[in-house]
Amino acid sequence: MMGWRLQRLPSAKPRLAFLARAVSVILALLVAGLVTAAAGFHPFDLGAEVVSSSFGSRFGIEDLGLLLTPLIYTGLAVAVGLRIGAWNIGAEGQFNIGAFCAAGVALFVPGPVWMVLPLMVFGGALGGAAWILVPTLARAYADVSELITTLLLNFVALLLVYYVATGPWLDPSGHALATTARLPVAIPEFWGIVHWGFPVAVAMAMALAILFALTRWGYEIRISGSNPGAARYAGIPVRRHLITVMLMSGAIAGLGGVMEVAGTVGRLQGGISNNYGYLGIMVAVLARAAPLGVLASALLMAVILNGGIILQTQGLTTNTVLAVTGLILLFSAIGDELAHYRVIRTTAQRA
Amino acid sequence: MDGGGAMLDEVDVRHRLGLDPGTPPLVALRGVGKVFPGVIANADVHLEVFPGEIHALLGENGAGKSTLMNVLTGIYQPDSGEIVVAGYPRTFSSPQDAIRAGIGMVHQHFKLVQAFTVAENVHLGWDRTPARVGAAMLEARTAELAARLNLAVRPEATVADLSTGEQQRVEILRVLSRDAKVLILDEPTAVLTPGEAQDLFAALRAFVAQGNAVIFISHKLDEVLEIAHRVTVLRAGRNVATRWASDCTERSLAQMMVGREIVLTDMRTRAPGIAGPGAPVLRLEAVALKGVLQDISLEVRAGEVLGVAGVAGNGQRELCQIMTGLAAPTSGRVLLDGADISRAGPGAVATMGVGHIPEDRLASGVAAGLSITENAVLREYRDRPVSRGPWYSPRAALDLARRIAGAAEVVVPDFAMPVRNLSGGNQQRLVARREMRIARRAIVAAYPSRGLDVGAINMMMRYLTELRDQGVAVVLVSEELEELLNLSDRIAVMFHGRIMGIVPAAAADLDDIGLMMGGQRRDRAA
Ligand SMILES: Nc1ncnc2c1ncn2[C@@H]1O[C@H](COP(=O)(O)OP(=O)(O)OP(=O)(O)O)[C@@H](O)[C@H]1O
Ligand SMILES: [Mg+2]
Numbered sequence: 106m107m108g109w110r111l112q113r114l115p116s117a118k119p120r121l122a123f124l125a126r127a128v129s130v131i132l133a134l135l136v137a138g139l140v141t142a143a144a145g146f147h148p149f150d151l152g153a154e155v156v157s158s159s160f161g162s163r164f165g166i167e168d169l170g171l172l173l174t175p176l177i178y179t180g181l182a183v184a185v186g187l188r189i190g191a192w193n194i195g196a197e198g199q200f201n202i203g204a205f206c207a208a209g210v211a212l213f214v215p216g217p218v219w220m221v222l223p224l225m226v227f228g229g230a231l232g233g234a235a236w237i238l239v240p241t242l243a244r245a246y247a248d249v250s251e252l253i254t255t256l257l258l259n260f261v262a263l264l265l266v267y268y269v270a271t272g273p274w275l276d277p278s279g280h281a282l283a284t285t286a287r288l289p290v291a292i293p294e295f296w297g298i299v300h301w302g303f304p305v306a307v308a309m310a311m312a313l314a315i316l317f318a319l320t321r322w323g324y325e326i327r328i329s330g331s332n333p334g335a336a337r338y339a340g341i342p343v344r345r346h347l348i349t350v351m352l353m354s355g356a357i358a359g360l361g362g363v364m365e366v367a368g369t370v371g372r373l374q375g376g377i378s379n380n381y382g383y384l385g386i387m388v389a390v391l392a393r394a395a396p397l398g399v400l401a402s403a404l405l406m407a408v409i410l411n412g413g414i415i416l417q418t419q420g421l422t423t424n425t426v427l428a429v430t431g432l433i434l435l436f437s438a439i440g441d442e443l444a445h446y447r448v449i450r451t452t453a454q455r456a
Numbered sequence: 457m458d459g460g461g462a463m464l465d466e467v468d469v470r471h472r473l474g475l476d477p478g479t480p481p482l483v484a485l486r487g488v489g490k491v492f493p494g495v496i497a498n499a500d501v502h503l504e505v506f507p508g509e510i511h512a513l514l515g516e517n518g519a520g521k522s523t524l525m526n527v528l529t530g531i532y533q534p535d536s537g538e539i540v541v542a543g544y545p546r547t548f549s550s551p552q553d554a555i556r557a558g559i560g561m562v563h564q565h566f567k568l569v570q571a572f573t574v575a576e577n578v579h580l581g582w583d584r585t586p587a588r589v590g591a592a593m594l595e596a597r598t599a600e601l602a603a604r605l606n607l608a609v610r611p612e613a614t615v616a617d618l619s620t621g622e623q624q625r626v627e628i629l630r631v632l633s634r635d636a637k638v639l640i641l642d643e644p645t646a647v648l649t650p651g652e653a654q655d656l657f658a659a660l661r662a663f664v665a666q667g668n669a670v671i672f673i674s675h676k677l678d679e680v681l682e683i684a685h686r687v688t689v690l691r692a693g694r695n696v697a698t699r700w701a702s703d704c705t706e707r708s709l710a711q712m713m714v715g716r717e718i719v720l721t722d723m724r725t726r727a728p729g730i731a732g733p734g735a736p737v738l739r740l741e742a743v744a745l746k747g748v749l750q751d752i753s754l755e756v757r758a759g760e761v762l763g764v765a766g767v768a769g770n771g772q773r774e775l776c777q778i779m780t781g782l783a784a785p786t787s788g789r790v791l792l793d794g795a796d797i798s799r800a801g802p803g804a805v806a807t808m809g810v811g812h813i814p815e816d817r818l819a820s821g822v823a824a825g826l827s828i829t830e831n832a833v834l835r836e837y838r839d840r841p842v843s844r845g846p847w848y849s850p851r852a853a854l855d856l857a858r859r860i861a862g863a864a865e866v867v868v869p870d871f872a873m874p875v876r877n878l879s880g881g882n883q884q885r886l887v888a889r890r891e892m893r894i895a896r897r898a899i900v901a902a903y904p905s906r907g908l909d910v911g912a913i914n915m916m917m918r919y920l921t922e923l924r925d926q927g928v929a930v931v932l933v934s935e936e937l938e939e940l941l942n943l944s945d946r947i948a949v950m951f952h953g954r955i956m957g958i959v960p961a962a963a964a965d966l967d968d969i970g971l972m973m974g975g976q977r978r979d980r981a982a
Contacts, residue, residue, distance in 0.1 A: 327826060
């Protein structure tokens with residue numbers, strides 16, 4: 106007698122896992138389409154609208170590039186942490202602090218651009234790293250879970266930016282209500298309105314991919330992330346690596362903030378992080394913490410976000426976008442589990 | 457392979473077990489096959505287990521024992537053949553399915569949630585756990601179950617704080633509380649002290665006396681002969697034979713498993729031309745570790761095997777950690793070739809030529825989720841050719857992993873698969889080979905034969921003597937006195953973190969060692 110059976114393997118095949126990712130994205134879009142259709146919209150028209158306004162014109166693509174850039178930074182920040190088993194939920198806060206530091210330097214440090222710009226970049230990265238310092242040390246020395254500590258600091262950072270942007274650093278010209286003055290120094294443009302933050306992000310993803318896969322340090326990080334006990338046994342300085350990697354994660358998120366404030370927005374304002382830090386978690390998870398995967402999943406996320414902005418003009422609320430991203434995460438989790446299975450043909454003999 | 461001829465006559469089996477002629481087996485496997493990419497783990501396996509029976513499953517490392525039981529409990533689906541429970545063919549799509557049909561398993565590596573209490577672990581994922589329930593009630597229910605099943609556990613204790621033996625009782629309680637009729641134990645005694653093993657056996661005998669059955673996987677042949685009614689032997693995934701334990705000897709079992717006779721030689725005597733122990737290599741001077749080790753002084757010489765005897769948990773783990781740089785003594789010194797390594801750290805000590813086969817392989821010897829390649833190069837990734845400057849070469853790593861697996865005689869279909877997919881014994885062989893490569897001065901081997909089959913144990917012991925003959929100082933920690941006597945030049949006996957005495961193995965008296973293991977100090981130290 107022939108039959109078909111499902112078999113669960115203890116580890117998923119990478120190719121299958123990737124396929125499951127792709128299918129889950131399609132499924133999520135499909136469900137979203139069905140729901141919008143049920144609500145009386147025309148999902149195909151909406152989809153066509155999103156695609157054509159995102160990719161149909163140079164302006165659309167440039168907009169997409171601006172949305173994509175911060176997502177790559179925060180996605181990489183979270184992915185880097187995951188490499189050693191640390192969940193950086195605080196990319197949102199580090200992003201805000203990065204923007205805060207860069208704006209501070211730009212507004213209050215006089216000097217030529219060639220001096221101020223590197224200082225902003227450096228200051229923002231340093232600020233991001235500093236923002237994750239306490240959670241890092243707490244995890245490294247007292248084994249306090251970084252999940253909560255990084256999350257809590259997000260609110261502090263958010264409020265700090267709100268405070269300075271509406272208070273002490275408020276635009277003295279009186280034109281703007283809740284932002285600083287326009288920063289005198291900006292990240293130079295790279296292609297249209299897309300600034301150099303974008304190519305730097307892509308280069309960074311590639312560099313990180315090489316760093317993790319092809320260096321001795323990357324190997325040590327893999328071992329430390331997978332089994333700290335085995336790493337210690339092999340003489341790998343687990344704690345030092347954990348600290349380095351987490352600070353790196355914070356610095357990358359901070360850098361994202363620098364690029365956003367000095368490249369895209371031009372002023373420091375409350376809510377400049379725009380949930381990019383939280384979306385970065387999703388980007389990293391979708392990419393299975395692979396730096397090059399982050400490029401792809403950040404692009405997907407950017408298209409969805411951009412779609413949301415376009416859909417708003419069509420009468421849908423922004424919650425649609427949240428729902429779609431949530432669906433993608435849900436289906437990916439299911440897909441991940443299913444990727445462990447294999448369909449096999451059985452030849453069971455009846456006695 | 458000729459399986460049919462060796463099968464026992466079913467009528468006779470029921471008769472000898474005191475069952476009615478028509479009694480169906482509690483479970484039967486008929487022609488079960490299971491293939492993994494590149495490996496045939498099981499092929500055409502037949503197995504019948506009757507009420508009241510303790511049935512031992514034997515076989516070399518990688519013979520397919522764990523896989524067969526994973527098939528029986530629904531973790532894997534068989535590629536061919538069928539599972540018959542109490543007369544009806546069944547398929548299980550998960551372990552929960554299997555336990556509902558009365559078949560439960562305690563795995564080689566425990567699957568408890570470390571941060572939960574005993575009571576929470578027992579009730580986890582159980583459909584009879586009430587939906588709303590407080591800790592006190594869970595604990596009361598657990599205590600009641602434990603009393604009924606005669607297993608001593610502390611319901612309120614956190615699992616992470618329990619000894620291995622206690623954790624195992626929790627696992628067993630988990631299975632039995634779900635009304636299992638067939639209890640499968642995968643190498644249950646590998647991690648138990650002899651006393652704990654005896655307690656376990658008593659519980660198993662009581663369990664089968666109520667018409668239940670136990671399937672018992674072990675590499676310890678003496679224990680198998682002591683506890684099992686019948687024995688089924690697998691070789692390369694196939695049935696070799698099913699026999700009454702009373703008709704077997706350790707020797708005949710070993711021969712069935714390996715397919716050839718295993719000659720146990722006296723390994724202490726050196727071949728002509730091999731020098732005896734030379735200059736001291738590893739020296740401990742009045743070493744203490746807060747709360748665990750006290751006043752330990754010993755030395756191991758080049759080309760010498762120092763055995764460390766004692767009931768597990770008397771400080772052996774910490775002693776190994778101190779000798780390999782994983783822990784720093786709170787007082788005293790550790791010297792390697794005269795240099796103080798007390799605070800050198802594990803990386804430096806390994807670089808100086810000290811290998812370490814750790815006692816808990818999964819916790820510290822390997823990163824189970826990473827590939828076989830990544831695990832194989834754990835000791836040499838810093839050196840050429842795996843690393844060149846800051847660069848890591850995956851290709852060179854694969855080359856090295858191939859060589860280590862080849863020397864360890866482990867067949868690996870795919871070096872990129874996680875090391876946890878290897879059978880328990882094969883993981884151990886790989887770790888041992890990896891460590892031997894770096895052991896230029898000394899090797900600390902903690903329970904190196906744990907989980908190995910008889911043939912592999914013999915091989916492991918031969919490896920250790922080879923190292924010894926090359927002038928490496930060997931520290932062998934073991935609970936098996938026979939193994940220690942067979943290999944060691946001197947034996948140190950540990951009790952409560954102290955060394956009760958060090959005796960030359962040639963003149964060792966078993967009773968004497970036994971007394972020291974129980975805490976009596978020897979008057980005359982050697
Ligand atoms: N998930 C898996 N993927 C690939 N191969 C596997 C998997 N599980 C087991 N194997 C292979 O199947 C064979 C049988 O393994 P199994 O664990 O059943 O051996 P075993 O008899 O329990 O050995 P041991 O005494 O060493 O525990 C081995 O070659 C092992 O590498
Ligand atoms: Mg096994």
